[in-house]
Each structure stands twice: as structure tokens, then as C-alpha cells.
Amino acid sequence: MKKFSELSTRLKIAKKKANKNSLNNDKKNTSSLGAALKLSTEMVAAVFVGSIIGFILDNWFDSKPWLTIIFFFVGATAGILNVIRSAKLMQKNND
């Protein structure tokens, strides 16, 4: 039983120390690094998918290169939308 009470006092001291060293700040740094890595691919992926869809539709309707061009821009729009959306989500999580 003595061991347990010793452990709980030690835990208390450690918790105090952890609070002092502003653990939250550290946590925020890691998650914002993750966010930065996340945002960059979001944009690229949508443009890529849009262009692929445009290319496939072009092959179907034999209308090269118009649908590829149109869907490239639609994909870019979708990418911007995705980036804004995940940025909004991050903001909500930070508040």
C-alpha cells in the first residue's frame, strides 16, 4: 500500500511540472505540422482527379482536348474548396 501512496505523490509532482512546461503548446506544434502536410496534397489530388476524369470523358466523346481543359479547372476549384474546408475544420478544432 505504501508503494501506491508514494506513486500518487510522485504523479502529483509530475503533473504539476508538466502543467508548468505548457504541454499544450508543444501539442499544438505537432498538430499544425500535420495540418501543413495535409493541406498541400489536398489541392494536388483534386486537380489530378479532375484532369483524369476529363481525359476519360474526352476519350468517350471524342472531344479532345476540351473536356480535359474544362475538368482541369473544375478540379482546381474542387481543390480550393477542399483546402478551405480542411482549414475551417482546423480552425474549429483550435478554438
Next chain:
Amino acid sequence: MSTNPMHQFIVYRIGPEISLGNIDISFTNASLFMIISALAIISVFFAGTRRKAVIPTKIQLLTELSYTLVSKMISDTAGSKAKPYFPFIFSLFMFVLFCNMLGMLPYSFTVTSHIIVTFALAAVIFIGVTIIGFANHGVGYLKLFIPSGVPVVLLPIIVIIEIISYLARPVSLSVRLFANMMAGHTMLKVFGGFVISLGIIGGWLPLSFTVALTGLEILIAFLQAYVFAILTCIYLNDALNLNH
């Protein structure tokens, strides 16, 4: 060993060639490292849950902390409805994490630096989430593509944009993991090559860079596994609770 920085990503066959029809299903170094990471996960968790002490040992603490991390991640992002999917997300997170971390060992092979592996994982998630969405909401799941409060005139364009952004999910999920792992390992190898070519006089600077980059790579290996799992939770949240 070759100084070509891309040499580390070569997949080669181990043992005899096995083919099923036209498909080559031989055992490769990639399959070997997937099996190693799966076995590593099983043995760590077996050792961690063998003795359930009140004052945990280090390995028990590790398993308990990873359990809490994933369970908190699921309840924070996807709510209580996502609890039944805990085993899937937990094993996904652990698999990606162990593949990334095993890749950090010298002479090992990073499975997640191949886009086919990450894309297969992302495709499973994408198809699974779509099925879950349709099973829970029926045709109503298509409402995901129609944001509320959009004028009817703009609707055709918006729907196309929404569909593209939905289809972009597996691509961005897989490209993110693959690109981060591949870029990091290539960079490490390039700086390692500088150490050799500059010799004992000038090689100290790239050597210190390599040490620092190794630390960064370990952080990224964890972070990418975390991001992969948390995005799966976010997609699952869309499928379980339609909130558009």
C-alpha cells in the same frame, strides 16, 4: 551497396517465382516487411497485455497509451457511433505506424514508400466508407454532394465539384503518405551519399544533417500514421452522421 538514392525502393523477389494466371504473386521484400510489421504488432501487444499490472510495465504502458490515443481520436472526430469501427482504425493506424517505423531501421525496406501499398489501403477505406454511408442512409447519402443553401442554377456545377472532391479523397490520402515517406528516405540517402563523397574533412556537416533529418523522419513517420488514421475517422464521420 549502391549510392543511388532510389536504390532503396527496389522491390525484388525472395524465393521462387509464383504466378497466378498472368499475375505475378511471388514473395518479395515488400511482402516480407509487411509480415514483419504485422508480427511485430502482434508480439508487442501480446507482451503488453499478458500481465495486467496496476503499476504498468513500459510495454504495457505503450499498449495502453496507443489504445487511448486511437479511442480518443475516434470519439473526438467521429462521435460515439464510430465505436464499432475501432478495431479497423486501430489496426490501420498500427500497421502504417509500424511500417513507417521499421523503414527507419538501416538496411530495411519502407513498405509505405510505394504508392501501390498506400493506394490499396486508401481504396479499401474509400470503398468501405462509401458502403457504410449507403448502408446507413440509403439514397440519402447522395445528399453529401448537395450542400445546403445553394441556388438551383449553380447546382449542376456544384454537384460535379463535390463529386470530384469526394473522389480526390483516396488520392490525397495515399499520395500524402507515399510522398512523405519517399521524399524523406531519398533525402536521407542523398545526405548520406554526401558524407561518403566529401570524406573525413568535409563530411561532418552532411553527417550532422543526416542525424537531424533522422529525428525529423521519425516524427514524420508517426505523424503520417496519425494523419492517415484521423482522416479515416473524418471520412467515417461523414458516412455516419450526415451533417451537410
